[in-house]
Amino acid sequence: MLAGMTDSPRPPKIPESVLVVIHSPALDVLLIERADKPGFWQSVTGSKDHLDEPAAMTARREVAExxxxxxxxxxxPDDALVDWALRNVYEIYPVWRHRYAxxxxxxxxxxxxxxVPRDTPVVLAPREHLQHVWLPWREAADRCFSPSNAEAILQLPRLRKAP
Structure with missing residues (x-):
């Protein structure tokens, strides 16, 4: 280690995040399986990197990552991402609370x-996710471990951007 450098821990996660339901025009939903919890399927999620990061920017970054x-x-295209104007406040699972202040x-x-088009290539971050699957929206909602994720998927037919 260089002089003057310290091995500092990661800063705590910001308790504000995004959930992005990625779906095809035919309402097939992309789910990804967590690497740290095999068997836990979800949509794209992630916390803000800094307090003033706009939620739409967080969504773009997390989808790409x-x-x-x-x-x-x-x-x-840019307009494929739509803010559904839904906000969920939920208790953080105890297993993940150590990541926060x-x-x-x-x-x-x-x-x-x-x-997105159904044939959009998906390249997972291997440290975060094990595999992905496209499912019809009702099946996708049933497979999600997170109640807020399942509820968002169930809102898909009503909230999606009109073709």
Whole structure:
């Protein structure tokens, strides 16, 4: 280690995050399996990197990091990402609370939808996810471990961007 450098721990996660329901025009939903909890399927999720990061920017970054899908590309235009204007406040699972500042027990989640062609290539971040699957929206909701994720998927037919 160089003089003057310290091995500092990661800063605590910000208890404000996004949930991005990635779906095809036919309402098939992309789910990804967590590497740290095999068998736990979810949509793209992630916390803000800094307090003033706009939720839409967090959504764009997390989608790219977790799936390799770049919003604003020729295949996935900017307007494919839609803020569903839903906010979930939920208790953070005890197994993940150590990632947050002491005393933080709840997270606010901003929900987005992202319409992509069904054949959009998916490249998972191997340290975060094991595999992915496309499922019809009802089946996808049933497979999610998170109640807020399942509820968001059930809202898909009502909240998706009209074709």
């Amino acid at each position: 977790e799936t390799g899908i770049v919003i604003g590309s020729a295949a996935v 002491p005393g933080v027990t709840h997270n606010t989640e901003h929900v987005f939808g992202l319409t």
